[in-house]
Amino acid sequence: MPDTTLRYFKQQLPGLAGGYKLDVPDCAVKLNQNENPWDWPQALKQEVFERVREVPWNRYPPFVPQEFVAKVARHLNAAPEQVLVGNGSNELLYAIFVSTLERGRKVVIPQPTFTVYKLLADLLGAEVVTDGLDDNLQYDAAALEKASQDASVVVLATPNNPTGSVIDPTDLEHLVFNSPALWVIDEAYFEFHGETALELTQTARNLVVLRTFSKALATAGLRFGAMVAHPEAAPVFAAAKLPYNLNVFTMAAVEVAMENAVSMKSRVEEVKRERERVARHLREYKGIKVFPSRANFLLFETSRDPRELWKAMVSRGVLVRDVSGYPRLGKALRVSIGRPEENDAFLKALEYAMTVVP
Numbered sequence: 001m002p003d004t005t006l007r008y009f010k011q012q013l014p015g016l017a018g019g020y021k022l023d024v025p026d027c028a029v030k031l032n033q034n035e036n037p038w039d040w041p042q043a044l045k046q047e048v049f050e051r052v053r054e055v056p057w058n059r060y061p062p063f064v065p066q067e068f069v070a071k072v073a074r075h076l077n078a079a080p081e082q083v084l085v086g087n088g089s090n091e092l093l094y095a096i097f098v099s100t101l102e103r104g105r106k107v108v109i110p111q112p113t114f115t116v117y118k119l120l121a122d123l124l125g126a127e128v129v130t131d132g133l134d135d136n137l138q139y140d141a142a143a144l145e146k147a148s149q150d151a152s153v154v155v156l157a158t159p160n161n162p163t164g165s166v167i168d169p170t171d172l173e174h175l176v177f178n179s180p181a182l183w184v185i186d187e188a189y190f191e192f193h194g195e196t197a198l199e200l201t202q203t204a205r206n207l208v209v210l211r212t213f214s215k216a217l218a219t220a221g222l223r224f225g226a227m228v229a230h231p232e233a234a235p236v237f238a239a240a241k242l243p244y245n246l247n248v249f250t251m252a253a254v255e256v257a258m259e260n261a262v263s264m265k266s267r268v269e270e271v272k273r274e275r276e277r278v279a280r281h282l283r284e285y286k287g288i289k290v291f292p293s294r295a296n297f298l299l300f301e302t303s304r305d306p307r308e309l310w311k312a313m314v315s316r317g318v319l320v321r322d323v324s325g326y327p328r329l330g331k332a333l334r335v336s337i338g339r340p341e342e343n344d345a346f347l348k349a350l351e352y353a354m355t356v357v358p
């Protein structure tokens, strides 16, 4: 480390500085963060404003927002003592990792996956094992079982970001009950897939399920996520959570979202239909390989330079995610499913990009 005044940092930190960067040029069609392309209806936003107006802003929120947690638990079909709430599921992931990882411990993070997992594990000095996805980027239960034997934690996103792959529920149940590790199952895209490991948390003490309101529930800007664990494990994880982590605004908005869950989630089927339509079109292009996806995005590989394709699409006002820097994805891009007209704009921009990038 050149500057001796920075010696207070942990050894692994300087190498990690700037580890999570996102290139976000201003584009009319934004398909790079797997967001819900439809904002909240104005009437529901208004309802949130009205509720927040009634709450004192000078006072702390409740130390443990019990009533709110009970409503979230009901929404998720879990018992309140199993649920912890956070400022996005990322915050809960942080609490889980801080509770379980340190130098000398192993964490299995099958690659490629959501960047934040490895970033946090590296910050904590844990050893990262990347096995678990086969040559087609599908979960490999035997490889996971083997890797998990001497690991403290295994983290699986299902559907996985950015591959769209999912773990078979029978495989997962077998793995959880035959491994000493903590299994963190990130179900950020649950609504687009429909299968959940949540019921297992009632019996398995080594399982945590993460959910977010950032995707199907269109609440990424307000930051809300929840985790569900066995009633004996949840209070232990709570020790690593900051007090008052949820602000009154987020809580009011999440209550309104849960009360209107049916209409808030009404676009999920449309997104799934659009995902299959976009995939069909992509498969018609020569030189493009599309991976099957159970989420609200598609991963595709091209024979062209992905960075150049990305730039050409940006020049046409369409922003997708360049994931070619991820492990094993040197030729890949990821596109979030947007509104039908945005998806059409993406397909057109890609067609153009394929004509200008050799």
Ligand SMILES: Cc1ncc(COP(=O)(O)O)c(C=O)c1O
Pocket: 033, 034, 087, 088, 089, 090, 091, 114, 157, 160, 161, 186, 188, 211, 212, 213, 214, 220, 223, 224, 225
């Ligand atoms: C797998 C996965 N988990 C979690 C998140 C982020 O969730 P949150 O907005 O709740 O922090 C994302 C966002 O892209 C994701 O892809």
